[in-house]
Amino acid sequence: xxxxxxxxxxxxxxxxxxxxxxxxxxxxxxxxxxxxxxxxxxxxxxxxxxxxxxxxxxxxxxxxxxxxxxxxxxxxxxxxxxxxxxxxxxxxxxxxxxxxxxxxxxxxxxxxxxxxxxxxxxxxxxxxxxxxxxxxxxxxxxxxxxxxxxxxxxxxxxxxxxxxxxxxxxxxxxxxxxxxxxxxxxxxxxxxxxxxxxxxxxxxxxxxxxxxxxxxxxxxxxxxxxxxxxxxxxxxxxxxxxxx
Amino acid sequence: xxxxxxxxxxxxxxxxxxxxxxxxxxxxxxxxxxxxxxxxxxxxxxxxxxxxxxxxxxxxxxxxxxxxxxxxxxxxxxxxxxxxxxxxxxxxxxxxxxxxxxxxxxxxxxxxxxxxxxxxxxxxxxxxxxxxxxxxxxxxxxxxxxxxxxxxxxxxxxxxxxxxxxxxxxxxxxxxxxxxxxxxxxxxxxxxxxxxxxxxxxxxxxxxxxxxxxxxxxxxxxxxxxxxxxxxxxxxxxxxxxxxxxxxxxxxxxxxxxxxxxxxxxxxxxxxxxxxxxxxxxxxxxxxxxxxxxxxxxxxxxxxxxxxxxxxxxxxxxxxxxxxxxxxxxxxxxxxxxxxxxxxxxxxxxxxxxxxxxxxxxxxxxxxxxxxxxxxxxxxxxxxxxxxxxxxxxxxxxxxxxxxxxxxxxxxxxxxxxxxxxxxxxxxxxxxxxxxxxxxxxxxxxxxxxxxxxxxxxxxxxxxxxxxxxxxxxxxxxxxxxxxxxxxxxxxxxxxxxxxxxxxxxxxxxxxxxxxxxxxxxxxxxxxxxxxxxxxxxxxxxxxxxxxxxxxxxxxxxxxxxxxxxxxxxxxxxxxxxxxxxxxxxxxxxxxxxxxxxxxxxxxxxxxxxxxxxxxxxxxxxxxxxxxxxxxxxxxxxxxxxxxxxxxxxxxxxxxxxxxxxxxxxxxxxxxxxxxxxxxxxxxxxxxxxxxxxxxxxxxxxxxxxxxxxxxxxxxxxx
Numbered sequence: 001x002x003x004x005x006x007x008x009x010x011x012x013x014x015x016x017x018x019x020x021x022x023x024x025x026x027x028x029x030x031x032x033x034x035x036x037x038x039x040x041x042x043x044x045x046x047x048x049x050x051x052x053x054x055x056x057x058x059x060x061x062x063x064x065x066x067x068x069x070x071x072x073x074x075x076x077x078x079x080x081x082x083x084x085x086x087x088x089x090x091x092x093x094x095x096x097x098x099x100x101x102x103x104x105x106x107x108x109x110x111x112x113x114x115x116x117x118x119x120x121x122x123x124x125x126x127x128x129x130x131x132x133x134x135x136x137x138x139x140x141x142x143x144x145x146x147x148x149x150x151x152x153x154x155x156x157x158x159x160x161x162x163x164x165x166x167x168x169x170x171x172x173x174x175x176x177x178x179x180x181x182x183x184x185x186x187x188x189x190x191x192x193x194x195x196x197x198x199x200x201x202x203x204x205x206x207x208x209x210x211x212x213x214x215x216x217x218x219x220x221x222x223x224x225x226x227x228x229x230x231x232x233x234x235x236x237x238x239x240x241x242x243x244x
Numbered sequence: 245x246x247x248x249x250x251x252x253x254x255x256x257x258x259x260x261x262x263x264x265x266x267x268x269x270x271x272x273x274x275x276x277x278x279x280x281x282x283x284x285x286x287x288x289x290x291x292x293x294x295x296x297x298x299x300x301x302x303x304x305x306x307x308x309x310x311x312x313x314x315x316x317x318x319x320x321x322x323x324x325x326x327x328x329x330x331x332x333x334x335x336x337x338x339x340x341x342x343x344x345x346x347x348x349x350x351x352x353x354x355x356x357x358x359x360x361x362x363x364x365x366x367x368x369x370x371x372x373x374x375x376x377x378x379x380x381x382x383x384x385x386x387x388x389x390x391x392x393x394x395x396x397x398x399x400x401x402x403x404x405x406x407x408x409x410x411x412x413x414x415x416x417x418x419x420x421x422x423x424x425x426x427x428x429x430x431x432x433x434x435x436x437x438x439x440x441x442x443x444x445x446x447x448x449x450x451x452x453x454x455x456x457x458x459x460x461x462x463x464x465x466x467x468x469x470x471x472x473x474x475x476x477x478x479x480x481x482x483x484x485x486x487x488x489x490x491x492x493x494x495x496x497x498x499x500x501x502x503x504x505x506x507x508x509x510x511x512x513x514x515x516x517x518x519x520x521x522x523x524x525x526x527x528x529x530x531x532x533x534x535x536x537x538x539x540x541x542x543x544x545x546x547x548x549x550x551x552x553x554x555x556x557x558x559x560x561x562x563x564x565x566x567x568x569x570x571x572x573x574x575x576x577x578x579x580x581x582x583x584x585x586x587x588x589x590x591x592x593x594x595x596x597x598x599x600x601x602x603x604x605x606x607x608x609x610x611x612x613x614x615x616x617x618x619x620x621x622x623x624x625x626x627x628x629x630x631x632x633x634x635x636x637x638x639x640x641x642x643x644x645x646x647x648x649x650x651x652x653x654x655x656x657x658x659x660x661x662x663x664x665x666x667x668x669x670x671x672x673x674x675x676x677x678x679x680x681x682x683x684x685x686x687x688x689x690x691x692x693x694x695x696x697x698x699x700x701x702x703x704x705x706x707x708x709x710x711x712x713x714x715x716x717x718x719x720x721x722x723x724x725x726x727x728x729x730x731x732x733x734x735x736x737x738x739x740x741x742x743x744x745x746x747x748x749x750x751x752x753x754x755x756x757x758x759x760x761x762x763x764x765x766x767x768x769x770x771x772x773x774x775x776x777x778x779x780x781x782x783x784x785x786x787x788x789x790x791x792x793x794x795x796x797x798x799x800x801x802x803x804x805x806x807x808x809x810x811x812x813x814x815x816x817x818x819x820x821x822x823x824x825x826x827x828x829x830x831x832x833x834x835x836x837x838x839x840x841x842x843x844x845x846x847x848x849x850x851x852x853x854x855x856x857x858x859x860x861x862x863x864x865x866x867x868x869x870x871x872x873x874x875x876x877x878x879x880x881x882x883x884x885x886x887x888x889x890x891x892x893x894x895x896x897x898x899x900x901x902x903x904x905x906x907x908x909x910x911x912x913x914x915x916x917x918x919x920x921x922x923x924x925x926x927x928x929x930x931x932x933x934x935x936x937x938x939x940x941x942x943x944x945x946x947x948x949x950x951x952x953x954x955x956x957x958x959x960x961x962x963x
Contacts, residue, residue, distance in 0.1 A: 050748050076750030088745035090738040092545060092805075101738045104731045105749045131950055141952065156749050 001064045003028045003191040004080075004160045009048050009058030011041070011215075018044045020215040021058070026160060026191040031182055033206035033223075034195045037235060040212040042195045043085055046162050050082050051075045062160060077109050081158035083149035085165045085195075089137045096133045098148050099123055102155035112157065119155060127151045128177060142169030150181075160191045167198045179205045203227065211235065247502060249381040255498020256491070257387040258470075260394030261453045262519075263490035265471035266478075267397060268445030273480050275414050275438040278329055278340050279653045282347035284471065286324075286443050287450025288464040289351055290317050292359050294451045295367050295459055305370070312451065313444050321443025325436050337652045338602060342800045348465060349794050350840020355461035357837060365459040390452050397445065398487060410437055462790045469664055470497070472657060473523035479530070489526070493519045509688075510676065513669030520661040520668070527658045528646050545597060545805025545855070547733075553725045555865065556807065557718045564714025568707040570885055570892055576706035578822050580778050583713035586814030587771030589799045590717070590807060593724050595764040596796075597805035598733055600740030601757060602656040605643070605663035607792030609636045609765040610772025611671065614782045617693055617773040619684045624697025624704075632773040633766045640765020641758060648757045651743075663789040671784035690783045693776040703777070713774045717814075720767055721807040727763070728805075736760055794839040801842050801853055808854035816842070860907070867910035874906035 002025035011019040019041045026032040034042055047053035049060055051072035060068050062078050070078075090098050103116035103123075124133050127147045132140060137148060146166050153161055163182075167175045175198065182205050186192050196202045202209065203223040211219040211226060213235040219226060226232055269283045280286075290312055297308035328347065332340050359365070371385035405411040410433075416424035417434045425431055449471065450464065457467060470493055477489020500515040514521075548556070560583075567579055588610045595601050613632035621628030647658040675684045684691070695704045696712060703712045727733045735756055738746050743753055776782045785791070795813050802812025821838065864870055878899055885895040 052744055052747070072744070072747035073750050073752050076748055080748070082748050084745065088742040090734075090741045090745075092737045092741065093734060097734055098738075100731075101734045101746075102749045105735065105746070105751045109750050132952075135951070139951070144952070152745070152749065 002026060003063065004049070004193070005059075005061045005064070006045070006049060007059045007061075009045065009055045009060065011044055011048060011053065012056045018215050019048070019055070019058075022212060022215060022217050024210040024217065024220070026193045027208075028159070028191050029186055029189050030207040031186045031192045031194060031205050033202040033209040034193060034212060035197075035199070035202055035209060035226075036212035039214075041215040042212055043164055044215075045212070046082060046164055046195065049162060050080060076156060079157075079159035080162070081153040081156040081160070082162035083146065083153050083164055083166055085168075087142065087145045087149060089145055089148060091136075091138050094134050094136055095129050095140070095144075095148055095151075096120060096124060098137055099151045099155050102152040106156045110157070116155075123151045123154050126154070126181070143171065143174050146170060147174075147178075154185075158190060160193070161185065162193045162195075164195045165197060166194070167196055167201050175201055246381050251498045251502030252495065253381065253383050253387055253498075254501060255495035257390040257494070258453075258497050259491045259494025260391045261449050262471040262474045262494055263394045263487045264397050264445055264452065265449035266474035266486045266490055267401060267483055268442040268449070269471065269475045270478060270480055270483060270486050271401070271414075271445070272438050272442035273475075275417050276329060276435050278332060278344065279480070280347075280442070281341065281344040282351055282465075283442070283446050284450075284467065284469065285348045285351035285355075285461075285465040286317070286320065287446035287448075287453075288461055289320070289355060289450075290447030291367075291450035291454035291459060291464060292355055292461075294447075295365055295454070296359075299365070299367060309451070313447055317444040317447035318440035321439035321441070322436055324443070325439040329435070329439065330432070338596075338600065338800070341602060341653060341656055342797055345793055346797050346840045346842070348840075349790075349797060350837050352461045352465055352790065353837035353840055359459075359461075361461065367455045367459055369455040386452075386455070393448065393452065394487075394490075397448075398483070401483060404441075410434065414438060466664065466789065469523065469660065470519035473519050473526060473661075476523060476526050476530075476654075476657065493522050496522060509674050513672045517665045517669035520664045523661045524658060524665065527650060527654055527661070530650070530654065545803060547729055548725050548806070552865075553722060557722055560718050560721070560811065561714060564711055564717075566882060568710045568714075570895065571707075573706045576710050577778070579819060580706060580710040580713055581775070581818035582814040583710070583717040584771060584775035584778050584814075585795060585818055586717045586810050587713070587720050587774060588768050589771075589795050589810035589813040590720050590724055591764040591767035591771060592796060592799045592804060593764075593807060593810055594727055594733075594736060594767075595760050596799065597803070597809065598728065598736035598740065599757065599760045601760070602652070603659045603761070603764065604656055604789065604792065604796060605659040605666075606764065606768045607772075607787045607789070607795065608663045608666045609640055609768035610775060611666070611782075611784070611787035612636045612639050613769030613772030614693065614776030614787065615685060615691065616769070617776055618691035618782060621694050621696070621773075621777075624694050624702055626696060626698050629696065629770065629773050632769045636769020636772070637762045637766030640768075641762040643765075644758050644761035648754055648761070660789060663792065667784060667788040671787075686782065686784050690781045692781050693773075693779065695777050695780075709778050713778060716770065716774050717811075720770065721810070724767075724807050724810075732756075732759070798839060798842065803854040806854050808858065812854050863914045864907040864910040867913055870906045870910040870913065874902055877902045877906075 004026040006025070007023050008021045009019055009023070010017065010021055022041065022045060024032070024034065034045070036042055044053065048055045048058070051067075051070060051074075055068070058068070059066055062075075062080065065078075067075050067078060067080075090101060093101065100116060100120045103119045106112060107114075107116045124130055127150060129144065129147055129151060132144065137145065140148075146169060150163070150166060153163075167178055170178060179201060182192055182194070186207075194202065194206060203226075206223055209219075209221060209223055209226045210217055211229070211232050213231075218231045218235060219229045221229065265284065265287060269280060272283070273279050293316055294308055294312045297303045297311060298305055303311075324347075328343060332343060369384065369386035370389050374385040375382040376385065376388055403411075405415055413424060413430070414434050414437070416427070417431055453467065454464065457464065471490070473493045474486050474489035477492065478484070478486035497515060497518050500518050504511050504515055506512070564583065568576065571579065588606055591606050591609070592603070595603050595606075613636045616632040616635050617628045620631055643659070643662055647655060647662075650658055671685050672688065673685050674688055675682065677683070695702055695709060697703070703709050727736075735746070735751065739751075739753065739756060746756075747753055772787065775786075779786065794817060798813035798816050799809050802809030802816075816839070864874070881890070881895055881898045881902070884890050885892070890898070
């Protein structure tokens with residue numbers, strides 16, 4: 001049974017079908033990539049999975065249990081965590097406090113014996129934010145903002161981690177570190193779902209890739225399969241006929 | 245049947261007025277994104293202006309109408325747009341709200357300044373006495389004109405929006421301001437037009453409704469809360485639904501007017517409260533909003549340090565002692581209110597400053613606290629204070645439950661509606677039984693409050709009461725600071741920035757918001773209880789919405805996330821204003837407008853005034869020598885004052901001088917020590933400008949690397 005199962009999800013905004021029966025699954029201990037051109041519906045799909053946006057139709061389940069009707073915080077309590085493409089940092093707080101808020105919240109609903117302060121500190125170490133731990137987040141560049149978002153998500157000790165364009169705004173070294181961190185997380189048993197524009201990163205770290213275009217899943221497979229898929233090439237580069 | 249028709253007509257003519265006002269509100273809101281709380285106040289000013297021209301100066305009605313509706317009102321709208329509203333583009337919803345509330349407070353102040361309140365200003369209806377016979381019943385000319393005007397407004401707006409060039413660009417502006425801009429529309433001009441038209445519509449409504457009520461600034465400004473109910477029906481967007489809402493509200497009021505038994509004291513207040521109850525219900529029926537994501541707020545409130553909190557507490561306590569021992573009884577009563585109202589203001593810090601939830605009904609919770617000590621605190625029983633906190637907190641939780649999912653202006657309107665419903669109805673009820681509980685309100689006038697008595701010590705003199713409220717203020721301030729530094733406080737700040745992010749970590753937003761509402765209602769209840777003891781006898785008028793608005797506004801101006809902001813509100817309202825009035829009676833009247841003017845300036849500095857003041861005294865705070873010397877000198881002046889060697893004014897002047905000299909000395913010392921240790925105490929230059937305006941040195945490059953969490957790169961400084 002897949003860890004996360006998204007089945008036939010459609011979202012309609014007025015006359016615009018943002019998602020058209022989109023399905024994908026994510027397995028424990030694997031990194032699943034979700035790619036597609038701008039406006040394909042990737043972030044909308046994440047919003048549906050985390051409960052921020054109710055789908056017009058379709059079903060989302062974790063461990064085979066339907067969570068479509070649950071509110072966002074209840075889904076989080078089933079082990080779901082995410083980062084945001086448009087950063088959603090807590091601007092009045094420092095880096096440490098940002099992560100600590102998430103750790104405290106996690107501590108409140110879980111029976112996790114870990115001390116939130118220690119958990120926060122270990123995450124700061126893992127994400128390489130030690131040097132800026134006591135800086136207010138608004139003073140930091142976007143690349144580090146993404147790391148803070150990741151740190152907050154990790155503080156919830158998720159079993160399913162959704163990352164929305166985590167590498168945008170990061171330079172090459174940061175991206176490399178990031179890829180290593182993702183691999184570590186997956187090896188620890190987390191189901192990681194990655195929405196990303198950096199095709200290099202996606203092809204390098206993902207075990208399995210789903211391709212979304214105009215709200216529809218047009219392809220799925222291993223990185224090698226996706227790289228040679230006709231439909232994917234058409235979606236990204238335009239078809240031979242059109243360009244001719 | 246005839247009675248039914250009569251009250252249908254009454255209801256429809258009310259509906260027509262509300263529709264006219266509400267469409268003006270919707271028009272300005274949709275085209276400019278500013279929900280104008282002062283919309284009703286504009287109508288109020290217009291009604292006063294019309295009365296002045298038509299009845300005081302005896303101008304003919306058509307001329308007076310043309311001048312008010314065609315010249316004064318649009319000019320006022322244009323002025324508003326140019327001076328105030330234009331500066332609000334791109335600010336947070338809370339800032340916009342506070343500025344428009346400030347306008348409301350300022351306009352009420354202005355009306356009271358020009359037209360002395362309390363005088364009778366009779367205003368005739370149009371064609372008084374003339375009626376049209378409709379067969380089964382009659383309709384007065386005024387009613388017919390009112391309904392006719394509403395229909396004309398509806399048709400006219402439809403034509404304007406769909407058939408004229410400016411109307412089309414108005415609608416484009418509603419859909420997408422940036423897109424309209426790209427296509428060559430001019431949003432500024434659109435905004436000017438909508439403020440002018442909106443202001444005229446408010447004026448029209450104000451003039452139509454004024455003859456049927458007293459020409460009284462606050463009540464006329466708030467009457468228009470009724471029109472807000474209509475506007476919310478149309479979700480602040482749809483004009484047809486707004487008209488429908490106006491009909492519902494108007495008819496409800498009309499029928500209540502006709503069919504409520506007039507001898508039942510319990511239901512008497514229901515009619516004036518009907519529209520706010522409708523407003524409340526409509527707000528509850530709104531669909532769940534999407535969870536708010538990051539709003540990019542400009543405000544920032546640092547966490548107070550432990551030593552800062554202690555210094556604040558010590559200073560306030562010392563100030564309280566000094567006031568209690570140097571002032572005469574009359575002044576003790578006046579300035580004692582600073583701290584009591586300060587507690588109510590403190591109740592806004594967690595809910596508004598930290599969680600970003602707008603509550604306009606804190607004064608209502610204060611009233612509940614005051615009522616509880618009035619009825620249970622006979623003989624100064626301290627348990628009554630505890631009970632006041634508990635009851636106010638419980639009511640707070642009860643109110644919060646249904647309105648929690650709302651946010652922004654909807655939450656503001658719901659809490660305002662609650663406050664108005666209490667003002668107009670509940671507070672004016674005689675005693676009643678709620679199941680086994682006997683409930684007393686203000687006993688149809690005023691209720692007496694006994695001063696607190698602890699272990700035989702009664703706080704029964706003005707100076708003792710002043711000390712009591714000072715101590716209570718300091719205790720609550722320390723509590724609020726503790727909240728800010730706790731995990732709960734961090735969660736509140738997190739919610740303020742991004743509800744969506746908090747929910748995805750597993751935070752139950754409803755529970756957290758409920759907790760903060762309950763906490764703040766409890767604090768407000770305590771404030772009300774202490775305030776009630778200072779007043780001795782409480783009346784509903786001390787706690788109504790219009791009294792609460794300046795407090796709300798000044799807390800935001802002072803800095804809503806800081807306890808200093810609350811003190812700022814208390815000191816401004818009950819310290820500075822009475823002081824100015826007593827020093828210079830000639831300018832006393834101006835002080836009624838002052839709070840409004842202060843608030844309007846907020847857009848420029850959303851983090852509040854106290855923070856700037858805090859930065860001003862920070863060198864002094866760090867300089868222990870200067871600080872100790874200052875306090876020692878102040879103690880000496882205080883001793884001299886107590887021995888009656890000096891009078892009050894020299895004492896105040898000496899205190900101020902000592903403070904000024906001490907801060908200047910601290911600043912000089914800080915500067916000289918900074919130069920001696922080679923830039924150690926200097927503020928770090930802005931790192932973004934290293935290499936541009938800031939010299940490119942090794943230390944600075946290292947600082948940049950540290951800030952970016954990079955490994956230290958070895959760069960040679962280029963001389």
